[in-house]
Amino acid sequence: MRVLIVGGGVGGLTTALALHARGIEAVVCEQAPEVKQLGVGINTLPHAIKELAKLGLLDALDAVGIRTSNLIYKTARGQNILSQPRGLDAGYDVPQFSIHRGKLQKVLHDATVERLGEEQIKTGYRLKSFEQNDKGVSARFETSGGDAILSGDVLIGADGIHSTVRRHYHGDEGAPSWNGILMWRGAAMWPRFADGKTMIIAGGMKAKLVLYPIFNDLNEPDKALMNWVVCAKLGDGSTPIPSREDWSKAGKLDEVMQHVDGVFDLPEIDIEGLIKATEQNFIYPMCDRDPLEQWTDGRVTLLGDAAHPMYPVGSNGASQAILDAVCLADLLTKHDGPEALAAYEAERRPATTEIVHANRKGGPERVIDLIEERAPDGFDSLDDVATPEELTALVGAYQLMAGFTKDQVNR
Numbered sequence: 001m002r003v004l005i006v007g008g009g010v011g012g013l014t015t016a017l018a019l020h021a022r023g024i025e026a027v028v029c030e031q032a033p034e035v036k037q038l039g040v041g042i043n044t045l046p047h048a049i050k051e052l053a054k055l056g057l058l059d060a061l062d063a064v065g066i067r068t069s070n071l072i073y074k075t076a077r078g079q080n081i082l083s084q085p086r087g088l089d090a091g092y093d094v095p096q097f098s099i100h101r102g103k104l105q106k107v108l109h110d111a112t113v114e115r116l117g118e119e120q121i122k123t124g125y126r127l128k129s130f131e132q133n134d135k136g137v138s139a140r141f142e143t144s145g146g147d148a149i150l151s152g153d154v155l156i157g158a159d160g161i162h163s164t165v166r167r168h169y170h171g172d173e174g175a176p177s178w179n180g181i182l183m184w185r186g187a188a189m190w191p192r193f194a195d196g197k198t199m200i201i202a203g204g205m206k207a208k209l210v211l212y213p214i215f216n217d218l219n220e221p222d223k224a225l226m227n228w229v230v231c232a233k234l235g236d237g238s239t240p241i242p243s244r245e246d247w248s249k250a251g252k253l254d255e256v257m258q259h260v261d262g263v264f265d266l267p268e269i270d271i272e273g274l275i276k277a278t279e280q281n282f283i284y285p286m287c288d289r290d291p292l293e294q295w296t297d298g299r300v301t302l303l304g305d306a307a308h309p310m311y312p313v314g315s316n317g318a319s320q321a322i323l324d325a326v327c328l329a330d331l332l333t334k335h336d337g338p339e340a341l342a343a344y345e346a347e348r349r350p351a352t353t354e355i356v357h358a359n360r361k362g363g364p365e366r367v368i369d370l371i372e373e374r375a376p377d378g379f380d381s382l383d384d385v386a387t388p389e390e391l392t393a394l395v396g397a398y399q400l401m402a403g404f405t406k407d408q409v410n411r
């Protein structure tokens with residue numbers, strides 16, 4: 001069995017590692033000429049970390065990430081709504097990680113190079129086309145030295161939200177759909193708050209702030225690399241996306257400050273100072289795609305963002321790609337190619353479709369929307385606005401649906 005993986009992101013690299021651990025040959029083809037540490041912060045949930053721990057990556061993650069201890073939901077003016085322990089602090093067997101996306105990708109990339117060998121990761125290989133017959137798949141890649149053709153038993157499209165593999169089957173889909181929210185993202189070295197491992201989500205759907213530390217630099221012990229995201233609702237999504245969905249597109253300071261000045265006031269942190277101290281911020285429209293009726297065609301299937309791009313709420317983007325990878329690798333040890341791919345889709349497509357829909361409604365972050373709706377000017381007592389049971393149930397229902405309650409992970 002030889003598996004061709006298109007895309008060397010979190011999903012593609014985890015698939016390669018999971019296959020290798022099960023004795024199956026994998027080749028990763030990534031369009032970028034080299035794997036650079038792109039992006040900013042990402043949160044990875046315990047069910048996904050459990051799989052990375054089984055692959056022996058926990059120490060490597062600890063060296064570059066932070067074990068998230070607590071998630072506090074707040075109003076824009078800093079009133080506490082709900083505080084929840086996370087990862088080990090919540091009694092899970094494994095941590096949740098706040099981590100730089102590029103560092104997570106590097107951990108996976110380094111392990112893939114070390115375990116599979118450098119020749120199994122082909123950078124500068126951009127998929128152009130592919131075809132299959134009853135014996136295997138053949139794929140054509142654009143490379144700096146001209147076109148290259150590789151063959152395998154199956155082909156996995158882990159090539160992200162602009163997937164070429166997906167477009168091959170669903171060419172009439174058009175651009176991703178946008179919900180009218182624009183996100184500014186950035187990170188800067190900044191004094192720690194709380195225990196140095198806490199995440200904050202504040203505001204509501206009109207303007208939301210997400211804040212968490214992602215890296216401790218031993219040379220600056222009082223500070224951490226502080227990741228921030230400001231989301232602002234600019235329309236109802238009926239207008240075209242203002243900029244192409246490019247994770248590396250630069251944002252402007254004065255534009256993001258319009259949605260921060262006089263909006264957010266948190267006792268824990270000088271948010272205006274943090275954003276102003278950030279060398280470069282990035283804009284990205286909050287977009288996804290309608291869930292597909294089918295991912296698999298014989299020896300070809302989709303994985304991660306190529307299969308189920310979702311709004312980045314609830315910390316599920318990278319986590320679900322990791323779960324896809326392990327599910328697919330397990331099934332490829334039990335069945336032949338097409339049968340394994342069909343079984344993988346049967347398990348993962350319904351599960352991820354549900355998450356795409358839940359994220360469109362705000363995911364677990366509905367708790368802050370709910371309070372903002374009921375008490376737009378804040379509250380004297382939270383109990384007058386919502387009961388703790390109502391708020392905990394809302395977050396708990398999302399965790400159960402996305403597969404990461406303590407019982408689901410620890411069993």
Ligand SMILES: Cc1cc2nc3c(=O)[nH]c(=O)nc-3n(C[C@H](O)[C@H](O)[C@H](O)COP(=O)(O)OP(=O)(O)OC[C@H]3O[C@@H](n4cnc5c(N)ncnc54)[C@H](O)[C@@H]3O)c2cc1C
Pocket residue numbers: 006007008009010011012029030031032038039040041042043101125126127128158159160161162163164185247248303304305306312317318321
């Ligand atoms: C540059 C970048 C920065 C990001 N930054 C953030 C962030 O800051 N925060 C966040 O929450 N999420 C970020 N994401 C998204 C996040 O990584 C994904 O949602 C999640 O990890 C799922 O990963 P994936 O492997 O399915 O997709 P991706 O991480 O998007 O990886 C897809 C890979 O496929 C490659 N590819 C695409 N087309 C082809 C082709 N035709 N041939 C070969 N290779 C191809 C891409 O170059 C990419 O490396 C970023 C993604 C990218 C690509």
